[in-house]
Amino acid sequence: GAATLAAALDAGRFGAADRRILLVSNNAATPETTPPLDEMPGFARLRGRFDDVRSWNETISPFHPGGWAPRGDDVVLWERYIRLLWDLGDDDVELAVESIQVNPALALAQIFTGVPVDVYADGLMSYGPTRNKIDPLVGTRVRRLLHLDLVPGLTPLLLTEFGVRPEVVPTDAFVRVLAELADDEAGSAGLLPDLEGPALASPGLEGPALEGPALILGQYLSALSILTPEEEEELHIRMVRGAAELGHKQVVFKPHPTAPARWSRALEKEAQKIGVELTVLDSPVLAEVLYQRMRPALVVGCFSTALLTASALYGLPAARTGTDLLLERLAPYQNSNRVPVTIVDALLPELTDGAAVASQESALGTGELTHLLKAVGFAMQPQIYPGLRPDAERYLARNLTPATWRYFKRRRLTALALPGGVPAQLAFIPRNAAVRRVARRARSVQRSLKRTALG
Numbered sequence: 001g002a003a004t005l006a007a008a009l010d011a012g013r014f015g016a017a018d019r020r021i022l023l024v025s026n027n028a029a030t031p032e033t034t035p036p037l038d039e040m041p042g043f044a045r046l047r048g049r050f051d052d053v054r055s056w057n058e059t060i061s062p063f064h065p066g067g068w069a070p071r072g073d074d075v076v077l078w079e080r081y082i083r084l085l086w087d088l089g090d091d092d093v094e095l096a097v098e099s100i101q102v103n104p105a106l107a108l109a110q111i112f113t114g115v116p117v118d119v120y121a122d123g124l125m126s127y128g129p130t131r132n133k134i135d136p137l138v139g140t141r142v143r144r145l146l147h148l149d150l151v152p153g154l155t156p157l158l159l160t161e162f163g164v165r166p167e168v169v170p171t172d173a174f175v176r177v178l179a180e181l182a183d184d185e186a187g188s189a190g191l192l193p194d195l196e197g198p199a200l201a202s203p204g205l206e207g208p209a210l211e212g213p214a215l216i217l218g219q220y221l222s223a224l225s226i227l228t229p230e231e232e233e234e235l236h237i238r239m240v241r242g243a244a245e246l247g248h249k250q251v252v253f254k255p256h257p258t259a260p261a262r263w264s265r266a267l268e269k270e271a272q273k274i275g276v277e278l279t280v281l282d283s284p285v286l287a288e289v290l291y292q293r294m295r296p297a298l299v300v301g302c303f304s305t306a307l308l309t310a311s312a313l314y315g316l317p318a319a320r321t322g323t324d325l326l327l328e329r330l331a332p333y334q335n336s337n338r339v340p341v342t343i344v345d346a347l348l349p350e351l352t353d354g355a356a357v358a359s360q361e362s363a364l365g366t367g368e369l370t371h372l373l374k375a376v377g378f379a380m381q382p383q384i385y386p387g388l389r390p391d392a393e394r395y396l397a398r399n400l401t402p403a404t405w406r407y408f409k410r411r412r413l414t415a416l417a418l419p420g421g422v423p424a425q426l427a428f429i430p431r432n433a434a435v436r437r438v439a440r441r442a443r444s445v446q447r448s449l450k451r452t453a454l455g
Helices: 002-010 043-047 056-060 072-085 105-111 171-183 229-245 262-274 287-294 305-314 323-329 338-347 354-359 366-380 386-399 410-415 433-454
Strands: 021-024 052-055 095-097 117-121 142-148 165-169 214-217 250-254 277-280 298-301 318-320
Touching (some): 002 117, 002 165, 021 056, 043 171, 052 056, 095 105, 214 229, 229 250, 287 305, 298 305, 305 338, 323 338, 366 386
Parallel strands (some): 095 117, 142 165, 214 250, 214 298, 250 277
């Protein structure tokens, strides 16, 4: 996110300002045990673009940034307090925030009432719908959505309900910022393994050894209660095994900072079993820095945005695994991770399909993906995007196949009266007022009977 802002500044996407303040928020469950952005390796390379760095955690202490918002009656007091604390005086203020629909970005926009807002997005969620309804007093102030061109030709859906215009952060500017981070001796010295030289031989696997390591990107799906810790551990093991079956004898595993250490030990045991040299990175470093310093032969993950930066920004081959399980497990259907999972599943080859990984061919073109995401977006947030219903109906009527069914849920389609929800002869039921009244009456009688039985 900070690199995205730095690239936007370098590319002149922001106008002149007397002061530029970078507001750092540590949203970890226990911020006291997790280093904030301004203490991470490589931050010094970005620091010079800002006149000041402030901590949102310190500003609202002892509250947690993810769970705190100002009470309506206190907004004026909070604005006065922050202006005094940050030496803003009576100056005009403009905001550039990420994830405007949730705190702390939403809280900041509420405190600075009436100021113009820009939203920046560095991930795949920008291509999906806004996850919550935003107060028009906030949403109508958003001028533009700054985003990376991770899927060339695909237009973001985020905030389009307010007519917000998307604006691409130039790819070359972003890559230059990442190159600065990769060149930062303090940020990367000692963090990257020495993987030069020929690939190691493996007695347990057949097939040609490939030059360069495979890089595996860990995530934190169990922390989001999408998978159990055991299931996520098994997913990472499948990634190591799949890379080995493709001929990779050296594997680098980059765990998510919140991943438990036992994953690393389980991976080491599996790697030793199948004869693969495994290196686990236990220091924080951006995946894109590894792309430049290591030039991996393959990048493997589930649905990380870094899978798309590998292919779109660096021309590295990438493969995914586990997306079928995620599409099944994500609940409710409105879960905002659904769009990133859908994009990765549609664009990247499955790790176990060696021919597809070698060719790096996408299952869908950009046009087909656009139609798919409109249907998924409407199914996720029909009240926010009612205008997408005709697009969703057309797509579902023509394109529901065994290959595309995994992106939808029959129960969800039925609730929205969309094609594929129920048999055609029963399609009138979800919209029939009389049927709904009878169903409500039946549920009411059932609840009354249960209360009587309990009494």
